[in-house]
Amino acid sequence: MNGSEISDPQIAAEDLVKRFGDFVAVDHVSFRVARGEIMGFLGPNGAGKSTIIRILCGLLRPSSGRARVAGIDVARDPEGVREHIGYMSQKFSLYRDLTVEENLRFFGGIYRVPHALLQKRIQFAIDMAGLADRANALVSTLAGGWQQRLALGCAILHQPPILFLDEPTSGVEPTSRRRFWDLIHTLAAEGVTVLVSTHYMDEAEYCDRAALINQGRIIAIDSPGALKNTPLGGEFLLLECEALGPTLAALQKGPGVIDASVFGNSIHVLVRNAEQSLTRLPPYLSEKGLPPRRLERIHPSLEDVFVHLVAADLAKRREAA
Amino acid sequence: MLARLLAIMIKEFLEISRDEAARFILVVPPILQMLIFGYAASFEVYHVSTAVLDFDHSQESRELIARFTASNRFDIVKVASSQHEINETIDGSAAAVALVIHAGFAELLRKGQNAPLQVIVDGTNSNTALIALGYVNTIAEGFAQEYATDLAQRVQGFAPNTGATRAAALV
Amino acid sequence: MRLRRLKALALKEVLQIWRDPRSLVIALLLPFTQMFLFGYGINLDLKHIPICTFDREGSQQSQDLFKHFQASLYFAIVENVKTYQEMVTALDRGACSAGVVVQPDFSQRLNDTGTASVQAILDGTDDNTANIAWGYAAAVVSSYSNDVQVAALDRQGRTLQQIQPLSVQSRVWFNEDLVSRNFIVPGLVAVILALVGAQLTSLTIAREWERGTMELLVSTPVTSTEVMFGKLLPYLALGWLDAAFCLVMAALWFEVPFRGTLFALFLTTTLFLALVLSIGYLISVLIHSQVGASQIALVVTLLPAMLLSGYVFPIDQMPPVVQDLTYLMYARYYVTIVKALFLKGSGIPELLTPILFLVVYAIAVVALAARAFRKRLT
Numbered sequence: 001m002n003g004s005e006i007s008d009p010q011i012a013a014e015d016l017v018k019r020f021g022d023f024v025a026v027d028h029v030s031f032r033v034a035r036g037e038i039m040g041f042l043g044p045n046g047a048g049k050s051t052i053i054r055i056l057c058g059l060l061r062p063s064s065g066r067a068r069v070a071g072i073d074v075a076r077d078p079e080g081v082r083e084h085i086g087y088m089s090q091k092f093s094l095y096r097d098l099t100v101e102e103n104l105r106f107f108g109g110i111y112r113v114p115h116a117l118l119q120k121r122i123q124f125a126i127d128m129a130g131l132a133d134r135a136n137a138l139v140s141t142l143a144g145g146w147q148q149r150l151a152l153g154c155a156i157l158h159q160p161p162i163l164f165l166d167e168p169t170s171g172v173e174p175t176s177r178r179r180f181w182d183l184i185h186t187l188a189a190e191g192v193t194v195l196v197s198t199h200y201m202d203e204a205e206y207c208d209r210a211a212l213i214n215q216g217r218i219i220a221i222d223s224p225g226a227l228k229n230t231p232l233g234g235e236f237l238l239l240e241c242e243a244l245g246p247t248l249a250a251l252q253k254g255p256g257v258i259d260a261s262v263f264g265n266s267i268h269v270l271v272r273n274a275e276q277s278l279t280r281l282p283p284y285l286s287e288k289g290l291p292p293r294r295l296e297r298i299h300p301s302l303e304d305v306f307v308h309l310v311a312a313d314l315a316k317r318r319e320a321a
Numbered sequence: 322m323l324a325r326l327l328a329i330m331i332k333e334f335l336e337i338s339r340d341e342a343a344r345f346i347l348v349v350p351p352i353l354q355m356l357i358f359g360y361a362a363s364f365e366v367y368h369v370s371t372a373v374l375d376f377d378h379s380q381e382s383r384e385l386i387a388r389f390t391a392s393n394r395f396d397i398v399k400v401a402s403s404q405h406e407i408n409e410t411i412d413g414s415a416a417a418v419a420l421v422i423h424a425g426f427a428e429l430l431r432k433g434q435n436a437p438l439q440v441i442v443d444g445t446n447s448n449t450a451l452i453a454l455g456y457v458n459t460i461a462e463g464f465a466q467e468y469a470t471d472l473a474q475r476v477q478g479f480a481p482n483t484g485a486t487r488a489a490a491l492v
Numbered sequence: 493m494r495l496r497r498l499k500a501l502a503l504k505e506v507l508q509i510w511r512d513p514r515s516l517v518i519a520l521l522l523p524f525t526q527m528f529l530f531g532y533g534i535n536l537d538l539k540h541i542p543i544c545t546f547d548r549e550g551s552q553q554s555q556d557l558f559k560h561f562q563a564s565l566y567f568a569i570v571e572n573v574k575t576y577q578e579m580v581t582a583l584d585r586g587a588c589s590a591g592v593v594v595q596p597d598f599s600q601r602l603n604d605t606g607t608a609s610v611q612a613i614l615d616g617t618d619d620n621t622a623n624i625a626w627g628y629a630a631a632v633v634s635s636y637s638n639d640v641q642v643a644a645l646d647r648q649g650r651t652l653q654q655i656q657p658l659s660v661q662s663r664v665w666f667n668e669d670l671v672s673r674n675f676i677v678p679g680l681v682a683v684i685l686a687l688v689g690a691q692l693t694s695l696t697i698a699r700e701w702e703r704g705t706m707e708l709l710v711s712t713p714v715t716s717t718e719v720m721f722g723k724l725l726p727y728l729a730l731g732w733l734d735a736a737f738c739l740v741m742a743a744l745w746f747e748v749p750f751r752g753t754l755f756a757l758f759l760t761t762t763l764f765l766a767l768v769l770s771i772g773y774l775i776s777v778l779i780h781s782q783v784g785a786s787q788i789a790l791v792v793t794l795l796p797a798m799l800l801s802g803y804v805f806p807i808d809q810m811p812p813v814v815q816d817l818t819y820l821m822y823a824r825y826y827v828t829i830v831k832a833l834f835l836k837g838s839g840i841p842e843l844l845t846p847i848l849f850l851v852v853y854a855i856a857v858v859a860l861a862a863r864a865f866r867k868r869l870t
Contacts, residue, residue: 057711058711059707059710059711079713079715082711082712082713083713085711087708087711087712088708089704089707089708089711091704091707092704093703093704093705093706093707093708093709094705094708095504095508095705096703097507097508097511097512098504098507098508098511102504102507105500106500106503106504107500107712108500109496109497109499109500109503110497110500110501110709110712110713110714111712111713112494112496112497112713350791354795357800357814357817358795358799358800360810360811360813360814361799361800361805361810361814361818362799362805363805363809363810364619364620364623364805364809365619365623365809366623366809367809368808368809369808370808385658411665412836412838412842413842414828414832414836417808430657430658433657435657435658435659436657436658436659437658437659437660437661438658438659438660438661439661439662439663440660440661440662440663441662441663441664441665442662442663442664442665443665443666444664444665444666444667444668444670444835445666445667445675445831445832445835445836446667446675446806447536447537447667447670447671447672447674447675448536448620448624448672449806449809450664450667450670451624451627451670452620452623452624452627454627454662454664455623455624455626455627455628455630456627457660457662458627458630458631458634458660459630461658461660462630462634462658464658465657465658468657468658469657472657
């Protein structure tokens with residue numbers, strides 16, 4: 001569901017392509033985002049998430065295709081787009097040698113926030129970031145989570161209708177991540193359209209819709225719930241055991257097993273029929289001297305979906321080639 | 322230790338040889354700079370821009386001026402017709418040296434009296450000014466010598482006691 | 493161009509400069525040390541040139557001649573040699589820069605014919621010293637010659653006027669004492685400003701790219717002109733601090749006479765500073781690494797400014813090809829201007845040509861920089 005049914009999209013990409021020499025970073029990407037919607041871009045590093053965002057911000061010129069942000073064509077009028085957006089880049093890009101307040105004041109001036117409003121907006125940003133007692137601290141002295149929240153504050157001083165956040169939570173510890181997402185939700189509730197990219201699959205749960213991106217292509221785009229229910233041609237089992245390596249190897253040839261892969265300390269097994277495999281796998285493995293400690297059916301996670309979809313996509317391309 | 326040193330040296334050579342920018346920087350700028358700066362950095366004094374104001378318009382005055390031109394050290398860039406023009410020329414840096422010959426120059430010479438040559442030098446670059454002044458004096462002395470000898474020969478038997486002169490050899 | 497954004501950019505730059513000790517050191521300490529080093533270090537005035545004397549006659553007159561050399565401030569007799577070989581050795585060794593030789597028949601020729609020669613042998617390896625020593629030696633001999641003549645004429649009851657056909661009356665304008673420091677120090681100010689100016693701004697853009705702040709900045713409505721002026725204005729103030737310091741030092745410490753108007757000085761210096769800072773800015777735009785930008789800034793400014801700007805080596809003595817090249821050397825115009833302001837007391841009308849060159853240059857560089865600074869990543 002790429003949102004083509006949305007009549008008044010805040011963000012609309014149509015067949016977007018970006019090439020760097022021979023390398024295709026963005027490969028015919030199309031989607032739409034409605035007002036007040038939180039769209040998540042999920043995918044590994046190098047998938048093209050940042051590139052798409054940069055194109056939408058007018059920072060990169062698309063090789064072909066069109067994109068409109070706030071109704072403005074980004075290729076034709078990149079400057080016009082900038083008044084309407086807030087942007088957080090992947091690499092932290094506030095001024096470390098300036099204080100919290102000086103950074104906010106700077107961006108307030110850059111976005112020409114009216115003087116009467118500026119002090120209130122700055123205070124709002126400081127409170128939102130929880131930096132009330134650190135307003136005069138140099139940004140270089142702040143820890144990662146605080147810096148990210150401050151960067152978000154700088155991006156919303158001028159109350160833009162659309163926010164582009166490029167991996168805002170990378171390298172930030174989990175509680176700070178939660179806190180950050182709470183902020184995004186508050187903003188979205190006020191009608192701000194947010195496009196967030198992340199390589200943490202679990203963060204997709206926080207989005208209204210998520211697009212799975214791999215090698216410059218959107219391989220799936222839907223609400224998190226719908227994505228998790230993607231038919232994968234099988235059912236998932238969770239297996240815990242002693243020796244991961246040998247068990248994994250053995251499972252590949254196991255009865256009714258379609259695929260098996262390691263997830264953390266356990267193995268996710270994709271089987272044709274869960275009931276059957278639950279009974280047939282333990283003896284099969286015990287025979288090989290690899291009895292499982294635990295074996296149960298699980299609902300596929302987004303990561304499972306992603307891995308499966310990527311593999312399927314790869315296979316499809318090889319066939320086409 | 323020597324083996325390690327050698328290994329590092331070889332690695333450096335390999336890296337430099339594969340770095341196009343480094344290869345360029347090692348060759349082109351030094352050659353260019355040697356050429357340009359080699360020619361630029363010189364304290365020699367040739368073709369000094371000179372202005373001339375000749376009120377006398379005599380053969381002698383023209384002869385004197387000709388000697389300056391012939392010396393290769395001075396280039397006449399302006400023939401002025403008034404002191405004001407001379408002042409302007411020096412002020413405006415159009416000439417670095419000005420030669421002024423007043424009316425009656427030739428007459429003084431013929432009478433065997435002392436004739437003055439006025440020289441104005443732009444002292445802004447004191448180094449060139451000093452050297453240029455040296456050349457002016459040499460040329461003037463040369464003219465004076467020859468004129469005096471010439472005059473003496475024409476006035477029979479009179480051998481002027483003109484004192485010592487100098488000859489120099491550059492080592 | 494929005495004033496609000498310009499102010500925000502300029503304020504940010506000021507805060508960053510203030511909190512970056514490295515920039516401040518370059519800005520303030522460097523000119524100070526350079527002025528001292530080069531102001532005192534480069535001195536073309538020659539005094540006490542070491543010479544050897546070779547008196548082949550040993551008469552009253554030859555002794556008299558050498559006394560004249562001894563008395564001169566410009567020479568210092570370091571050795572009296574007895575043979576030509578010794579003199580050549582002394583010159584080779586560098587014990588002396590010149591040798592003065594009086595032939596065995598000196599006084600005889602003087603008394604008989606009225607003309608005798610004095611031989612000067614000059615070490616030509618430093619042709620500048622040789623040239624100047626030559627001139628000085630001529631002057632000393634000339635003075636001796638005068639004395640001889642006056643004495644002779646006294647005996648004959650005549651005056652000098654009747655004998656010497658031509659006398660040179662020379663006047664030196666502008667640098668009357670012919671002190672080399674007077675023309676070197678003003679030129680030095682120009683060279684220092686050219687160097688320091690370019691260094692200051694060469695880092696500014698590159699630093700933002702390297703730190704990642706540029707990516708955020710270009711995503712805002714800010715225009716490239718605003719970025720440029722927002723950055724240049726604070727550096728202009730800093731550059732003015734430097735310029736003021738150097739100029740005051742030139743006038744008060746080195747005692748170079750200042751005969752121009754302060755207004756002309758202010759106008760031309762501001763123009764030159766704007767140009768020099770823009771050049772550093774252009775380098776910073778073109779080269780995204782701080783180290784690279786700083787190096788290029790140095791290479792492009794240092795040697796050319798010192799050798800091709802007319803600072804020490806006069807441009808009109810260079811081969812025509814090289815002279816044409818110096819038109820590209822922007823420092824040359826300010827060198828001309830500042831020397832003229834100090835020593836000649838020239839006004840703006842007289843300096844119109846170099847000023848116009850500076851203006852054209854500045855416009856070209858600013859236009860180039862504005863175009864080169866792209867607000868896109870690719």
